[in-house]
Amino acid sequence: MSGFLYGVALQWKLDLRSKTMLITCYAVPLMFFAVMGGIFTSVMPDSRETLIQSMSVFTVTLGALIGLPPSLVEIYRSDVKNAYQANGVPLSLGLFLTNISAFVHLLIMSFILYVIAPVAFDAKIPAHPGTYFVGLITLIAVSLSVASIIGLAVKNTANTSMLSILLFLPSTMLSGIMFPSNMLPKVFVIAGKLFPATWGYAFMTESNFTWHNLLPLFVVLIIAVLLCGLLLKRVETR
């Protein structure tokens, strides 16, 4: 256990030293929040009601999809994997450590937004904080699991970036965080339902806790975890 805990703490430090993680988990979400928060609340005053949720979804989607895959590629598509295997460290450790560390980073950043949004833009605290945090935690887990698939399946960082952006852009554009999804053409509304961000945002903005928007997230999570297991096995086999 002490090896695992040391690994978690070490990965946390490595992420702080890595510019990619700092930029994707903290710098870009904060800049986006500063600029778009001002624009949203000026153009659409009603957006104050859901500003915390929309900024959280943006942060989680960006941090997970853009931030995590390069860390996994660094471990599994390089000679780092050899060093782990040669020294008796199970390859799954890298996946666990990077996910746990990214999870904590994203949770912290979301909490920062939760605290400063009301002060900075008079954003409204979610009416049901419990629902918000359950949705947030679930969305982080789902987004990281999807990002893990990219990180384990793709062989280099150039391709992970391309794939991550291909998932990230529609996730933010179609999930309803930029503008209400009922303003979108029906085909885009349907397409939006392919992305976890849509379900996560819908759940976090619900007035009552219902399983309707949470179940799809769990389904994606289970499928993604199973796929990660298969991909990990493929990476392990020489």
Added chain:
Amino acid sequence: MTDALQVRGLRKSYGKKEVLKGIDLCIRKGVIFALLGVNGAGKTTALECIEGLRKYDSGSIAINGRMGIQLQSASLPVHIKGIEAVHLFEKWNKVSVNTSMLTALGVDNLANKQYQEMSTGQKRRLHLALALISDPDIVFLDEPTAGLDIEGRISLHEYIRTLKAQGKTILLASHDMAEVENLCDNIAILKDGRIAFAGTVSELTRAVGKHYNICIKTSQGMEKFEVDNIGESLISILKGYHEKEIEIQDIQVNRGSLEQHFVKIARGE
């Protein structure tokens, strides 16, 4: 079992290509053993199968003791510091690191240096230290001195001899014949997926034949001869100089380098 390692009938294919065609190896405890072979001979595959990093098709591998593995192609996360890597593998393997080993390898100086800031030699030393963290009985070293400067090579050779003195068995893969000749007690040469030779360096020399290099320095310059029968050949050569009344200043006779013998075996000459 008094042997450190026993390999019997090891076979491995990649698709239809059979890379290892039934390898037998036996390595005694406490020796430095070199596995040699030209590129594509199956050396890395054999090592990886023995190390447990690669699945093999058939055969058996028995290892007597704990293994420490230093791979030629190993890396660490770019931002990890030397001491953090040591602690990670130390804690994961539930062992206490021998600080004198870290000092002897100069890894204590890398404690606060990030992996990306280390030179090739420093990285090699760190990986060797990581391989030795669990105080292994048998140490696998794949091209341990590749990329090291002369000073680094000498200090690493000294450390490998120290490991041998501690009773550890070392299995070395190297392209550096001088290194192998200098360090190793036993060698095996892999050729086309089979062991073409196994024994000591002097046994290899005997196996290849009574091949001698004679170098004679005279007042007229240097002449080199390659002969098989040293006695008759040397007498005949010296007689020739005597008849021509050429003054001989120096004579050197050697049995050829390991490299020459290796090339003969590897080429099937």
